Structures are given as C-alpha cells and as structure tokens.
Amino acid sequence: MKTISIADDFTKYPGGRYKKHGKGSGEEFREDFLVPNLEKDEQIIVVLDGTAGYSSSFLEEAFGGLVRRGFGRDRVHQLLKIRADGAFKTYETMIWQFVDTSRSENLAH
Amino acid sequence: MRRIAPKTQRQLIITGLARWRNAIKRRGKRYDEREHQEIRVSAPEVLSFQENFAATIAFLDEFRDRVLAPRTESYRVYVDLKPIKRLSVPVAIVLAAEFHRWSIVRNYQLRIRDSHAWAPSVRNLLSDLGVFDLLGLRAVADSPNDDNFTLTRLISGTKTDGYKIDQLQAQFGVVLAGFTKNPDMFAGLMEAAENAIAHGYPDGYKPKHQFAGHRWWAASCLDPRSMTLRFFVFDQGAGIPFTLPTATFYEQIRATLAQLFGDFIPNDSVMLRAALEVGRTRTGLDHRGLGLKRMSDVVTGAENGSLRILSGKGEIVYYADERIETRDHDSHIGGTLIEWSMNADAFTNPSEDMPNEND
Numbered sequence A: 001m002k003t004i005s006i007a008d009d010f011t012k013y014p015g016g017r018y019k020k021h022g023k024g025s026g027e028e029f030r031e032d033f034l035v036p037n038l039e040k041d042e043q044i045i046v047v048l049d050g051t052a053g054y055s056s057s058f059l060e061e062a063f064g065g066l067v068r069r070g071f072g073r074d075r076v077h078q079l080l081k082i083r084a085d086g087a088f089k090t091y092e093t094m095i096w097q098f099v100d101t102s103r104s105e106n107l108a109h
Numbered sequence B: 001m002r003r004i005a006p007k008t009q010r011q012l013i014i015t016g017l018a019r020w021r022n023a024i025k026r027r028g029k030r031y032d033e034r035e036h037q038e039i040r041v042s043a044p045e046v047l048s049f050q051e052n053f054a055a056t057i058a059f060l061d062e063f064r065d066r067v068l069a070p071r072t073e074s075y076r077v078y079v080d081l082k083p084i085k086r087l088s089v090p091v092a093i094v095l096a097a098e099f100h101r102w103s104i105v106r107n108y109q110l111r112i113r114d115s116h117a118w119a120p121s122v123r124n125l126l127s128d129l130g131v132f133d134l135l136g137l138r139a140v141a142d143s144p145n146d147d148n149f150t151l152t153r154l155i156s157g158t159k160t161d162g163y164k165i166d167q168l169q170a171q172f173g174v175v176l177a178g179f180t181k182n183p184d185m186f187a188g189l190m191e192a193a194e195n196a197i198a199h200g201y202p203d204g205y206k207p208k209h210q211f212a213g214h215r216w217w218a219a220s221c222l223d224p225r226s227m228t229l230r231f232f233v234f235d236q237g238a239g240i241p242f243t244l245p246t247a248t249f250y251e252q253i254r255a256t257l258a259q260l261f262g263d264f265i266p267n268d269s270v271m272l273r274a275a276l277e278v279g280r281t282r283t284g285l286d287h288r289g290l291g292l293k294r295m296s297d298v299v300t301g302a303e304n305g306s307l308r309i310l311s312g313k314g315e316i317v318y319y320a321d322e323r324i325e326t327r328d329h330d331s332h333i334g335g336t337l338i339e340w341s342m343n344a345d346a347f348t349n350p351s352e353d354m355p356n357e358n359d
Helices: A006-010 A026-039 A056-068 A073-079 A086-101 B006-026 B053-068 B089-105 B120-128 B162-173 B183-200 B240-246 B250-261 B268-281 B291-297
Strands: A002-005 A044-047 A080-083 B038-042 B076-080 B155-157 B216-223 B228-235 B306-311 B314-319 B324-328 B336-343
Touching (some): A002 A006, A002 A026, A006 A026, A056 A086, A056 B183, A086 B183, B038 B053, B089 B216, B155 B162, B162 B216, B183 B228, B183 B291, B183 B336, B240 B306, B268 B291, B268 B314, B268 B324
Parallel strands (some): A002 A044, A044 A080, B038 B076
Antiparallel strands (some): B155 B216, B216 B228, B228 B336, B306 B314, B314 B324
C-alpha cells in the first residue's frame, strides 16, 4: 500500500480544477499521482493534512474525475483510502460525495 | 559616429518639434491643439459602494470610457483623485484594477500627478495596497497609514496560484497573535479566483471594454478597531448573472427560479440568490456550481461573518446566520467583487486538531 501526502509529495498550495488554469491543479494531481497507481491496481492512501486548503473544484477533478476517467466507483472505493484530521475531515466527506455522484465520461458528456 | 548624450538627444528632439510646428505655421497650416488636449476625469468626494454607489459607479464608468473605449481623436486622460475625501477599501481595489487594466491594455506606463494634493488617507491606502508597485511606480506615501487599517498588497493573476492566495491570510500572522490560517478561507478565495479565470470572461461575451486577460485581483485587510478581517477578490468580467446561463447547473437554477418567482423575469440579484441557494441545497448533484456555496461556508457561523457579492447590477449579502439580503442597482459594477468579512477571532481560536501552518 502506497501513501501519498498531498502537502509533502505534490503541493502545500493546491490550485483549481484544470492544468491550463494554473499549477497544483486537481487534474495534475489525478494524472500524476492517482491514475498511475490505480492503473496498477495498487491500493493508495492519500493524506490531505498539511496544505493551505482545497477548493471544491480541485477535489472534484482529482477524485470525482477518476470516475469520468473510466475507473468504476467500486474500484475507486476499493483502492483509495483518505486520511484527514481536524479541519480537513470535511474534505474527506466531500471527496466520497464527488466520487459517488460523478458520472462516467461516456454517460455524462 | 559621435555618441550623443541622452540629455542632448532630448534637447534636439524638443528643438526639432518646435521647428516643425513653426514650419507648419509658416505654410499657413494650423497646429491642431485638440490632438494634445487633456480630458480630466474627476473623482467624487466619497468613493464607496456602500455610501455613494451611483457617483462611484459613474466615476468608474467615465474612467473606463475615457481610457479604454476606441478613440477617434487623440487625447491624454488625467484621472483626478484630489477631490476624494473618503475612499473605501473595496473601491480602492476596483480602482487599482482599472489602473492596472489601463496600463496592460494600452501598454502604457502611467504617471502619478499631484499626489501631494491627495488626501493623506487616499495616498496611504493606495500605497499600502501596493497599487504603485503593481503599476511599476514609486509609492507616494511618506507617512505610516494612520487610518488604522492593515492591508495586504494587492495581488493579481491570470492563473490560479495557491501560494499567492495563501499569502492573503498568512501575512496576518505577523500582526495578530495566535493567528491560524483557515483552510475554508483559502478554499473560498481559490474558488473565487478560479471562477474569475474559468467563467468570468466567457467567450461569447462582447465586453464594453477590453479585458486585461482572464484576470483576478485580490487583497485583504484587518481593521484593528473592530478586529474585523476582510478578504476581497475582484474580476472585470461579465458578472455572475450573465455567466450563469452557460454554467452546467443552470437547469437547477431555472427550476429554483420558477419555484420562487413563477414567470417573473429575474434580475441580477435574483440570479445571484438562486445561484447561492442552488449551490447550498443541491450539493453534489453536479460537478460544477459549488463555488458560491464554498464561499458562503467560510462565514457560516462565524461571529459577525458576512459574504457580500456585487456582480453585474446585483448585490447579495449572506450572513453567518444564513440570512440573505439582496439589492439591485441601476448600473453594472464592471465585474464581480466578492468580500468576506468576519471577526478575527475566527482565525485565532483554532481547535486542537487544526494544524497550525505558521509553525
């Protein structure tokens, strides 16, 4: 099982949704950290603590975007674990909400 | 070839121009003074959206028209700030953004004139806000700000930049004992900046005045008398009410509008209210449109907390107890201004679990 700390491994200052809108985006995190590991069927723990905070668009694109990217919801639940404390707990709830309500690219667009 | 000193070069140019004008006169032609005329745009005594909305907007509109509208004749523009006796922080941010757009769009190095005659409070506010730095000019304030405001420097960008956004809070760590950054505040500011970039300047929108890119401006301030922290994000885009119809969650908004107002044609404040309420009640139904909800989450439950959005011709204020006030204006503000205001205690009483970023 691999542990990815967003603050230590990616950025302390997460940005917005898309790469084209700036660095540290949800799309960048998903493509560089989540997708390569999930494609290998490797279980990962993502640690949310330690950053300045998260916009909803970052979280939605990074995690909800996995479903649009073709990963089934069950597979995401099975392979992805979230670790968060204190004020960051709410982000964990948001992430699962995004995963569970995101529609597959084939259906949504 | 002999090198000519810059001072001599200037002198030769001046002499050459004088000879050219004389030559024109000798040939019976007229030197057209209109080409060198100066248009003065004078500010009102009170520049404040709260206290003097109509005159403030009229001044900003004239400023934009004179500076940015396509011209058929040549003239210089002098924006006269001498009459200002009171300048509010939100208007200072909007005004600074207009000066910034002027310098970007016209690719023009602005000059400061008569700053000695400005009210000290105006001089200090603009200086503390970093307006002169933003424009590449030397600051004109020569005394510490005695208006009891602690301001962060105005920042601007055409990309989301987490570090810059973070600094809007981080700088208060120096002046407020026990200050702890609030991740929700970061999220709200980031939502606003990203909304400006991604949705504020839609492709199909024909602006009255040219955009300076998909740009946002942001600043924050502390009023030590009331111990209130205020955060601002501004963009010069089409306004939220205009951009909503292109958003993916417009169907939900339309449904909410129909429920609330029947066939009534919505005005800007109604659109703002619907957008806020849809975001609050339909969380998770769509992967976009949660921005306003996240922005309002920051102030929910915070002492003296409020979120004010001035956008298009509409204004909405969301209070910590979830009350909402709306207002409509006759004129477009020229973009979207979002302001969070709350007691500084909200940032100095961290729970034990909340990580302290200032350590």
